[in-house]
Amino acid sequence: MLRINLTSQFLCCRAVAPHMVKAGYGRIVNIASIAGKEGNPNAVAYSASKAGVISLTKSLGKELAQSGRAGELRNAGGGEDRDLRPDDRNAHQVHALQDPDARFVHVEEIAALVCWLASADCSFSTGAVFDISGGRATY
Numbered sequence: 001m002l003r004i005n006l007t008s009q010f011l012c013c014r015a016v017a018p019h020m021v022k023a024g025y026g027r028i029v030n031i032a033s034i035a036g037k038e039g040n041p042n043a044v045a046y047s048a049s050k051a052g053v054i055s056l057t058k059s060l061g062k063e064l065a066q067s068g069r070a071g072e073l074r075n076a077g078g079g080e081d082r083d084l085r086p087d088d089r090n091a092h093q094v095h096a097l098q099d100p101d102a103r104f105v106h107v108e109e110i111a112a113l114v115c116w117l118a119s120a121d122c123s124f125s126t127g128a129v130f131d132i133s134g135g136r137a138t139y
Contacts, residue, residue: 002045002049006053006056009030009053017060024067027119029118030053031053032050032051032053032057032129033050035051036049054129057129060127061126061128065126065127104134109132117130
């Protein structure tokens with residue numbers, strides 16, 4: 001779990017950052033989860049890996065900020081999944097109800113946020129955490 005969710009993002013950032021510094025600009029958008037902020041029961045490794053991604057992004061943003069490069073993070077609540085196994089559907093529905101909006105985020109909503117984070121319109125932000133959780137995370 002840690003290797004897939006955290007180490008992979010660390011290695012990608014480590015590979016890309018020098019090229020961004022050399023080019024004089026670049027954006028990194030990492031993807032985490034609300035579990036990294038709140039923790040999820042019965043998902044310690046997952047929650048810890050996503051908390052690590054949050055910390056990685058904040059630290060990287062500070063390291064790269066003075067040279068004009070930035071790291072951003074998108075934290076999601078539950079997302080739509082049309083391919084759920086039948087035994088996952090009830091848990092998925094309960095998860096959706098944890099969001100004040102009582103629905104899952106749509107893939108297009110996530111894509112729009114990531115496009116903005118990667119754009120020059122978001123150039124003053126660095127190492128930030130942007131939640132797209134339907135109001136579940138307000139901190």
